[in-house]
Amino acid sequence: MAASTSADELVRELPRLIATRAGAAGVELLRFGLRSRWVVTERYGVRSDIHAGALAAELWRSITDPPRGGRRLSSEAGHAALFSARLGLERVSILVVPPPGRVFDRSTLSATAILVAHASAVLERLVVRRSMLEETACRVATLGLIADAVVMLNPQGVVRACSPAAADLLDVHRDAIVGHSLRDIPDASEMAVKLSQPCGLDDVVVAFGSGEVVLNARSFPAGVVARIDPVTPQPSQPAFRSDAAPAFAEALVGMDPQMVTARRTARHAAADGRCIVIIGEPGTGRRTLAEAIHCASRSAGDPLLTVDVSRQLAAAVETELFGDDRDGSAPGKVAQASGGSLLVVGAERLSAAAQRRLAPAGRPDGGNRADRQRASVLLLLVMERVPSAGALGELVTTEAALRIHLPPLRQRAQDIGPVARYLMECAAVHLSRSPLAIAAHVIADLERYRWPGNVRELAELIEAWLSLLPLEVTEVQRTPAHIRRALASVSG
Numbered sequence: 084m085a086a087s088t089s090a091d092e093l094v095r096e097l098p099r100l101i102a103t104r105a106g107a108a109g110v111e112l113l114r115f116g117l118r119s120r121w122v123v124t125e126r127y128g129v130r131s132d133i134h135a136g137a138l139a140a141e142l143w144r145s146i147t148d149p150p151r152g153g154r155r156l157s158s159e160a161g162h163a164a165l166f167s168a169r170l171g172l173e174r175v176s177i178l179v180v181p182p183p184g185r186v187f188d189r190s191t192l193s194a195t196a197i198l199v200a201h202a203s204a205v206l207e208r209l210v211v212r213r214s215m216l217e218e219t220a221c222r223v224a225t226l227g228l229i230a231d232a233v234v235m236l237n238p239q240g241v242v243r244a245c246s247p248a249a250a251d252l253l254d255v256h257r258d259a260i261v262g263h264s265l266r267d268i269p270d271a272s273e274m275a276v277k278l279s280q281p282c283g284l285d286d287v288v289v290a291f292g293s294g295e296v297v298l299n300a301r302s303f304p305a306g307v308v309a310r311i312d313p314v315t316p317q318p319s320q321p322a323f324r325s326d327a328a329p330a331f332a333e334a335l336v337g338m339d340p341q342m343v344t345a346r347r348t349a350r351h352a353a354a355d356g357r358c359i360v361i362i363g364e365p366g367t368g369r370r371t372l373a374e375a376i377h378c379a380s381r382s383a384g385d386p387l388l389t390v391d392v393s394r395q396l397a398a399a400v401e402t403e404l405f406g407d408d409r410d411g412s413a414p415g416k417v418a419q420a421s422g423g424s425l426l427v428v429g430a431e432r433l434s435a436a437a438q439r440r441l442a443p444a445g446r447p448d449g450g451n452r453a454d455r456q457r458a459s460v461l462l463l464l465v466m467e468r469v470p471s472a473g474a475l476g477e478l479v480t481t482e483a484a485l486r487i488h489l490p491p492l493r494q495r496a497q498d499i500g501p502v503a504r505y506l507m508e509c510a511a512v513h514l515s516r517s518p519l520a521i522a523a524h525v526i527a528d529l530e531r532y533r534w535p536g537n538v539r540e541l542a543e544l545i546e547a548w549l550s551l552l553p554l555e556v557t558e559v560q561r562t563p564a565h566i567r568r569a570l571a572s573v574s575g
Contacts, residue, residue, distance in 0.1 A: 093206050098127035100202070101179060105164075105187065105195045109180040129180055162186050166196060168203045237306040240264050240279055252296070252311055254346050256336040259501040269343050274298065278309055288314060292347075335372060336505045337498030341490040345372070352485045353379035358444075358462040360430075360479050362469060363489030366537030370428065372489065373463045377424040382461045385423030388416045392429035401437050417444055417460065424461040431466045435473055442474035492537045496530040503529065503541060510546045519548055520558040528562040531570055 098110035109128030164187045166177040177199060181187055187195075232249035236242055242260050250257045253268055260268060265275040270292045277289055277298055284300040300309035335346050352359045353376045361369045377387045392400050404427075406415035416425060425444070427433075433441065444462050469486075470476035478484050492499065503521060511518040521529075534540055548559055 093202065093209065095125055097177075097202050098125050101177065101195060101198060102127050104198050105179055105191050106182070107179045108182045111178045111180075113176045113178060114174075124175065164192055164195070166199045168199045169207070232311040233308065234265070234311065235306060235308050236265060236278060240266065240275055243306065249311060252313070254292075254343060254350075255338060256501065256505065259336055259338050259498070263338070267338060269340060274311075278307055284309070335368065335489075336502045337495055338501070339490065339495035339498050341488065342495065342498065345487050345489055348485060348487045349376055350379070352376055352487065355485060356381065356461065358464065358478060358484040360464045360466060360469070360484050360486045361489065362466050362486060364467060364491045364537055366539030367489040367491060368538050369465045369489060370426070372487065373426050373465060376463065377426075377461065380424065380461055382422065382424040386420070387424045387426060388420045389426045389428065390416055392427065392432045397434050397437070400433065401440075404437065405440055417441070420460045422460075424463060426463040426465065428465045429467075430464040430475060431468060431470045433473075433475065438470075438474040438476075442478045492534040492541065493532075499530050499541070500526050502538060503545060506538075506542045506545045507549075510542070510549050514546070514549045516549060516554060517557070519552065519556065522558055522560045525559055525562050528566055528570060531573075532566050533569065 094112070098112060101107065102110045107128065109126070109130065111126045111130075112124040114124055162181055162185070164179040164181070166179065168175055168177055179187070179195065231246065232252045233246045234242055234249045235244040241262065241264050245253075245257050245261055247257065250260065253260065253271065255268060265278065266272055270290075273289045274291060274296070277284060277287055278300055281302055283302055284298045287298045288295050289298060295314040297312045297314055298309055299312075300307050335342050335349070337343075349359075349372060359373075359376060361372055363369050374387065377383060390400065390403050395403070402415065404415045404417055406418065407413045427441070430441075441462075444460050464475070464479075464484075469479050479486065492502075500521075503526070504518075507518045507521070529541070536543070544563065552559070
């Protein structure tokens with residue numbers, strides 16, 4: 084869209100630029116329209132009589148014999164200069180009218196011709212770029228409607244497009260793999276080797292991850308298109324919703340090995356039903372992941388209840404979790420979440436007594452009836468660290484719980500670009516404006532920054548860009564001052 088807007092703006096501004104450069108009274112862009120008439124596409128300054136005598140004859144002549152370097156015209160209507168240009172895919176005539184009583188000299192004609200030629204070349208590049216962007220958008224939109232797992236690679240093995248099903252099967256976010264080699268995906272090296280062969284593939288089985296997939300591919304001059312299918316359908320698991328949103332690839336954007344492991348563990352955890360412990364620094368996406376697991380679990384049809392331990396006193400937390408023991412008519416969220424999910428943020432800060440009461444909810448083999456009822460809750464525990472002692476510490480270190488570690492953003496610098504683009508798209512939709520491109524040198528600075536607030540801090544920065552930068556700005560070209568200062572202090 085940005086390329087299209089730039090091309091249109093150049094066409095609109097060209098008459099003014101020519102008039103300023105040549106000192107003209109008026110400039111018109113003319114194209115041959117219907118019914119053998121010249122149509123004024125753009126005009127700046129005074130209006131000319133394009134159908135007057137010799138002037139009209141010269142315009143018709145310019146169709147078969149375009150003027151090179153400009154042609155001076157004289158008629159009963161006055162003087163003018165005529166130039167021919169190709170603006171994008173269309174050839175037009177440019178009529179330049181001098182001020183009254185003046186005739187353009189040869190140097191003015193030559194300088195104006197150079198300006199017209201330069202503008203034509205720039206516009207042609209913009210139109211070509213717009214065509215490429217439109218083709219890419221069309222390809223991405225088409226693949227987005229395909230239910231199969233389909234990828235499109237260029238001759239070097241770089242992924243040019245990827246369907247949602249393929250991203251899901253490969254356990255990556257589409258933005259994280261498009262533009263990167265298929266070899267960058269963990270466990271996909273054999274697949275990349277097979278798809279690099281010049282001939283097509285028919286039902287070729289290759290190893291991927293802990294299983295196998297079937298490849299069907301067709302080559303064409305610009306690369307290869309491949310469909311990827313599991314060797315056998317995944318086991319029926321009614322407790323797992325593969326179409327749940329947000330998907331794990333959306334919640335955990337990135338190609339860092341720790342993030343790939345986290346996605347796979349989360350997918351398994353949603354179908355498993357055991358207590359799930361998400362460990363990571365604040366702002367790493369712990370809550371987002373917990374919501375994705377809930378949406379993909381058997382509890383998706385029931386509410387996700389949340390208790391934030393860090394924001395309440397110990398007594399208030401216990402009341403919220405277990406209800407008021409003095410009033411049995413006010414059940415806590417553990418009871419309310421029966422059949423659903425319970426998210427406890429900052430669980431390591433629970434008192435020892437609260438940990439002992441909560442731990443049975445995470446054990447599917449509770450010893451008494453009350454414990455078995457609590458085990459019907461999908462327990463999601465968010466922590467900064469694993470407790471060294473206490474009932475939850477024992478629970479987390481046993482097979483009754485699945486642990487997912489989310490690394491801080493500073494430990495996966497290679498993911499900052501894809502994460503920033505994904506957050507930009509989401510925030511742009513929310514704020515009803517076009518996403519901003521981020522200059523390469525700004526991305527480089529973001530990759531060097533420590534990000535104490537992790538992904539949350541990056542999301543807030545992107546939302547600030549979208550909210551504060553004028554609508555005509557299409558690219559972030561300046562690193563924020565606080566990040567520049569932090570980088571300078573480190574390098575100094």
